[in-house]
Structures are given as C-alpha cells and as structure tokens.
Amino acid sequence: MHHDCRRKVGFVPHMTIVLGAALVASACSDSRNAAAQPTASSDTDALATNLRPVLSMHDVMTHVFQYSADNVWRRQGRIYTTDAVVSLFPKDEEEWEEAEEASATLAELTNVLLLPTRMPDDKIWAGFVDELRQASIEAMQSAEAHAEESFFHAGGRIQAACEACHDRYLAAAR
Ligand code: HEC
Numbered sequence: 001m002h003h004d005c006r007r008k009v010g011f012v013p014h015m016t017i018v019l020g021a022a023l024v025a026s027a028c029s030d031s032r033n034a035a036a037q038p039t040a041s042s043d044t045d046a047l048a049t050n051l052r053p054v055l056s057m058h059d060v061m062t063h064v065f066q067y068s069a070d071n072v073w074r075r076q077g078r079i080y081t082t083d084a085v086v087s088l089f090p091k092d093e094e095e096w097e098e099a100e101e102a103s104a105t106l107a108e109l110t111n112v113l114l115l116p117t118r119m120p121d122d123k124i125w126a127g128f129v130d131e132l133r134q135a136s137i138e139a140m141q142s143a144e145a146h147a148e149e150s151f152f153h154a155g156g157r158i159q160a161a162c163e164a165c166h167d168r169y170l171a172a173a174r
Contacts, residue, residue: 071102107136128165
C-alpha cells in the first residue's frame with residue numbers, strides 16, 4: 001500500500017512534490033486523483049522510482065567518470081628521467097588506502113550508467129559497464145594487497161574498458 005503511494009509520487013507534477021510530503025500524502029489517499037494518473041510505461045516507471053539523475057551523460061563522463069578514473073591513474077606508474085626513476089605508486093599504508101578508496105568509488109560509480117534513463121535500448125551497454133566494474137574491482141583488490149604491478153595492470157584494464165564503450169557509442173552521441 002505504502003509502496004503504491006510512493007510509485008505514484010513520481011507521476012505527480014514537479015510543483016506538487018516541491019510543496020511537501022503532506023500534500024503528496026493527501027493526493028495519495030485520494031482515489032480519484034490516483035485514477036487520473038497516467039498508466040506506467042517504461043519511461044514513467046523510471047521516474048516513479050527514487051532515482052534522480054543529476055547530470056547529462058556528457059557531464060557525467062567529463063566531470064564524474066574522468067575525475068574518478070584520474071584518481072586511480074594518478075597513483076600509478078613510474079616517471080623515468082635521465083638520472084632517476086620517480087614512482088607514482090602509493091608509498092605507505094595511508095596512500096594505499098586512498099588508492100583502494102579511489103578504485104572502490106569507481107567500481108560503485110559504474111552503477112549510475114545503468115540508470116534506466118541513461119541506458120541505450122540495446123543489450124550490450126551493460127556488458128561494457130560490467131567490464132569497467134570488474135576492472136575497478138581488480139584495482140581495488142590489488143590496492144588492498146599493496147600489489148604495484150597488478151594495480152598498474154588494473155589501471156590499464158580500466159582505460160581499455162572506457163575506450164571499448166567509446167568505440168561503440170561515442171560517434172553515435174555526436
Ligand atoms: C558504458 C559506456 C561507457 C563507459 C564504460 C565509459 N564511457 Fe565515457 N562516454 C560514453 C558516452 C556514450 C559518451 C558520450 C556522451 C555524450 O557526449 O553524450 C562518453 C563520453 C566521454 C567523454 C567525453 C569525450 C568527448 O570527446 O566528448 C569522456 C572524457 C569520457 N567519456 C570519459 C570516460 C572515462 C574516463 C571512462 C572510464 C573510466 C568512461 N568514459 C567510460 C560512454 C561510456
């Protein structure tokens with residue numbers, strides 16, 4: 001019963017939601033009002049949940065995924081100069097912890113690509129998302145183990161996962 005009400009809240013025009021829970025609750029208990037709501041299609045189903053995408057796909061990519069992946073990548077690799085090798089890998093427990101957290105953030109973040117309003121209508125998108133998720137989990141686990149080489153390998157796998165999806169979808173988005 002309560003669940004049904006929450007589903008309908010998604011169909012109430014934005015203004016009504018802004019006015020507050022009391023009004024929404026009364027609209028909910030009004031059966032004539034409820035009957036007047038549009039029937040669910042897959043689009044309105046998406047709106048009926050509590051999911052609220054904040055950014056456009058382009059901004060999610062450039063401001064959220066790029067930022068999050070950079071947080072992993074900048075902790076990897078070595079810079080070779082003529083007389084020295086500078087390691088970018090974490091140097092102590094605290095820095096490995098940060099590398100693990102950056103990877104965990106990226107792993108969880110992949111799920112925002114599966115919001116119904118962001119998913120293209122095909123079956124392969126989710127596979128690209130899953131590869132990015134698995135690569136991020138590999139980075140998280142190798143950071144936890146303080147394993148430089150596998151952490152580095154996972155960073156390459158993350159980049160390949162980004163590029164694989166872009167190869168398929170970037171041209172289409174333009
Ligand atoms: C599941 C598919 C998918 C994955 C995985 C993905 N992207 Fe994207 N990315 C897109 C799409 C689609 C666009 C085009 C968005 C638009 O402009 O509407 C895009 C665009 C971008 C852009 C803007 C590029 C441009 O030239 O406009 C950047 C930067 C970007 N992605 C970074 C990343 C990074 C970093 C990763 C991996 C950590 C990643 N993306 C993973 C689908 C994906």
